[in-house]
Amino acid sequence: MRFTFTEEQEAFRQEVCQLLTKEMAPSAVASHRDPREGNGYSEEFTQSFRKKLGASGLIGIGWPKEYGGHGKDMLFEAILSDEMEYHNAPSIGRAISYIPAAILAYGSEEQKAHFLPRIAAGEIDFFLGYSEPEAGSDLASLTTRAVADGDDFVITGQKAFSSDAHHADYGWVIARTDPDLPKHKGISLFIVDMKSPGISLGGFNTISGYHHPTVAFEEVRVPRSAVVGEVNMGWYYIMGAIDYERAVIGTPGMLLRTFDRLVEHCKTTRRQGRLLLQDPVVRQRLAELYADVEASRLMSYWVASMHARGLQPQHETGLAFLVKRETVRAIDNIAVDILGPTAQLRPGDPLAPADGGFEHDYLDRLFFHFAAGGFDISRNVIASRGLGLPRG
Ligand SMILES: Cc1cc2nc3c(=O)[nH]c(=O)nc-3n(C[C@H](O)[C@H](O)[C@H](O)COP(=O)(O)OP(=O)(O)OC[C@H]3O[C@@H](n4cnc5c(N)ncnc54)[C@H](O)[C@@H]3O)c2cc1C
Structure with missing residues (x-):
């Protein structure tokens, strides 16, 4: 058996490799290193790099064309991710891969129209709000709750290990919406605007020296339109997204x-x-x-x-x-x-x-x-x- 890329995939790899060889050359990145950041680069550099990727049409390579993508498949996304890692590019995997993939699979048309073009342009980033101080491997024991109140939900709770939340524009957050249902049910997935009142950041320094944030939600009001898919079905959406996340990383x-x-x-x-x-x-x-x-x-x-x-x-x-x-x-x-x-x-x-x-x-x-x-x-x-x- 012979494993090989098609000519188109190989040409894509070369294109990505050339771009990254130039952008990530030691002389080009030397003045942008920042050990306080998880990916090792200053936030300004990460943002400008993300926008360059967007301008080059690389973000969304695997999405359908009607949402600003190029209609390719996961192999192209894997090639991009592989080359990014090889060249030690700023890690922006959340925003360019598994969150848009989940929005495409489970999001409303309004969410797709609102978020996907901005993600494709490299304008916005997300943090993943799954883990909590007492809910890591056993994620379904999470206690952050979202209570329906008129046209809104009100979120209260604490997220832990919230990578890059201090730079995120939005949170991709799960919370319990029905405490009476079994553990894996009654959980919903929200896209939360990080400018919402009631959000505060904490954090700690890791053993290798960078800042790792935590996020507290104190009665944070979000509209119903912020729910991804159906209320109480969030567990199934994030399980799909986690499989995709593990594939990309x-x-x-x-x-x-x-x-x-x-x-x-x-x-x-x-x-x-x-x-x-x-x-x-x-x-x-x-x-x-x-x-x-x-x-x-x-x-x-x-x-x-x-x-x-x-x-x-x-x-x-x-x-x-x-x-x-x-x-x-x-x-x-x-x-x-x-x-x-x-x-x-x-x-x-x-x-x-x-x-x-x-x-x-x-x-x-x-x-x-x-x-x-x-x-x-x-x-x-x-x-x-x-x-x-x-x-x-
Ligand atoms: C650097 C870093 C970045 C992270 N970024 C994010 C992020 O952006 N967003 C987010 O939501 N989370 C993030 N996480 C959290 C990560 O997903 C959790 O650390 C992980 O789910 C494990 O949870 P825990 O740390 O509570 O460990 P625990 O669940 O307490 O596990 C401790 C140990 O016990 C083992 N264990 C637990 N349960 C079982 C079992 N049933 N069977 C066998 N062994 C078991 C685990 O494998 C582990 O070795 C991050 C973590 C780190 C370290």
């Missing part, structure tokens, strides 16, 4: 970028008189890693091709996502082993290999154990939906 560009950087280090660094790449143990570990990187690449495009064929992969997405995350952790761990004590040198230290990138990524990517559902949650999905095992 399962793309392998980050793996290859990290692997390439490690190989480059081994090609140029000597220990006890010889290049690291000449050490048989190092060579063997790199070869094993490369097999995992390649497996992850094939699995992520397998999942994207299922979406492109109109299928709804679930445990397959879990598999691809799990392999990617485990491979990222393996590369970070092996990098630390190979680098030895210099792996602890931080960005800015003149002796730090790759300007402290190894140390930064080792700490930063601890979040991969949890993002979009922990490792164990992925394994549970694979076991129950993929292998038909009883739920644990």
Whole structure:
């Protein structure tokens, strides 16, 4: 069997790659780095980059043409996401992929007309308001509530781990609308304008040093038109959106970028008189890693091709996502082993290999154990939906 891109897909990849090689050149981004931001770049740079992507017609590549898209499929979205990760572009995945995909699938015509053109132009961004202090893996135990009041809903509660909420124009927020229904029912999905009175931001600094916000809702009034799809059906919409989210963040560009950087280090660094790449143990570990990187690449495009064929992969997405995350952790761990004590040198230290990138990524990517559902949650999905095992 031969896995390959069509000529059109390959041409698209080249186009994206050329754009990103120029926009993300070290000299072009050097003055825009900001360690307080989750994606490592200043918000001004992220916004201008997002608008450039919009102007290039890349946002919405997979949407139907009547909503400002290009009518391509998920494979094109995966190629875009893959190249963005490889070039370490500002992560703007929420707004360019799974939120518009969910608006297309479940939103009203009014929501599509209002949000999609602005998303396509790179003008607006969202934060994902799912997790709460006491509702992470067990998301359906969320307690944020939205109470119907005339033509409005009034939202009160607390969201946690609200990535980039401090820059978001809108919240993609789930809240309980009927406490009397079973746990997974009675939840609704809202698009909340972040300028609404009653919203306040908190947050904390992560172990790798960037600010991670939390969002409190204190009697925040939103119109009924802010509900996505039907009231009390939000759980089913976000499960669809999460499968899509995992597919997009399962793309392998980050793996290859990290692997390439490690190989480059081994090609140029000597220990006890010889290049690291000449050490048989190092060579063997790199070869094993490369097999995992390649497996992850094939699995992520397998999942994207299922979406492109109109299928709804679930445990397959879990598999691809799990392999990617485990491979990222393996590369970070092996990098630390190979680098030895210099792996602890931080960005800015003149002796730090790759300007402290190894140390930064080792700490930063601890979040991969949890993002979009922990490792164990992925394994549970694979076991129950993929292998038909009883739920644990
Ligand atoms: C950097 C970062 C960014 C994030 N961004 C967002 C965001 O933008 N929006 C948002 O809504 N959320 C976000 N999250 C939250 C993320 O989705 C949650 O962290 C995740 O769902 C896990 O929830 P928890 O942290 O409460 O851990 P817990 O649910 O307390 O889990 C702790 C551990 O127990 C394991 N575990 C839990 N239940 C089971 C089970 N049934 N079987 C086996 N093992 C289990 C988990 O895998 C994990 O290892 C982010 C998290 C991080 C770290």
